[in-house]
Amino acid sequence: MRKNIASLAALAPFSAFAQTDNIMYSEGKIYVVIAVVAIIFIGLAVFLMGMDKRIKKLENEK
Template identity: 40%
Template sequence: MNKIIVRCSMLIVALLLSIASFAQQQPQMADVMRSNGKIYVVVAVCLTILIGLFIYVFLVDRKISKIEKES
């Protein structure tokens, strides 16, 4: 009985170790967003804000145009 527990726990440790080593050796895929200190994430955030602002200004523009036509 004791032997089985030892063997099981060793197996679990081995599995955990393999998981840990797996985590260290993440395959380097073409991950643009994580390269260069993640600067592309900043670019994406700023672009989102910029385009959002433009959409907002555009909608206000359209609303004013509509009111101008009505009056």
């Protein structure tokens, strides 16, 4: 019985997140989240490409 209550208590926050998805879709905020994630990934890719160029330059100097 306690195990069931503990597992129910552990899953309770997930049901709250599922409800907020509908709110984000209805208000158009999901597009803001997608845009921010895309900007972060693009920035990370540009950073990694720059680091790769610098590392190759250092390797070629040796």
